[in-house]
Amino acid sequence: MKKITFFITAIVLLFAFACTNNTKKEKSGDEIVTSTITNSNGKSIDITYNTTEETATIVFNGETIVLQQQPSASGIRYANDTYEYTEWQDEVELSRNGQVVFSSKDQ
Incomplete structure (x- = not known):
């Protein structure tokens, strides 16, 4: 029983540390x-x-773009006067003056 408890504790700790590597x-x-x-x-x-x-700071094609978070009914949205960045249902789009310049669904 002690071995099972130790094993479960080790797995939980490993999972907890693995899930925290993107935030600082x-x-x-x-x-x-x-x-x-x-x-x-x-x-x-x-x-x-x-x-x-x-805020969201995006680097695309060598350009650094700073966007402010905007209200969104679903997903996330950041924008400035020129660019708009959206994420919704695992799809990402970056638009410049209304034209899509990057999409995660490009085929």
């Missing part, structure tokens, strides 16, 4: 989450979410 706290106390999304055409975007400031 900055010195300012902001919660920062980073992600890279690559579509089927091999294009990728790097995203840094600051959940405290409600």
Whole structure:
């Protein structure tokens, strides 16, 4: 019985540590989450979410884009005067002036 309890505890601890590797706290106390999304055409975007400031910073084609979180009925949405970034049901889109420039569903 002791072996089973030890084994279950070890699995739970391993799982807990494995699930926390994408989030880090900055010195300012902001919660920062980073992600890279690559579509089927091999294009990728790097995203840094600051959940405290409600911003997303995207690097796409060498350009750094800072967006502010926007209200959304479903999924997430960040935008500025030129760009809009949305995530909904595992689909990601980045639009520039209304034209989609990146999509995770590109075929």
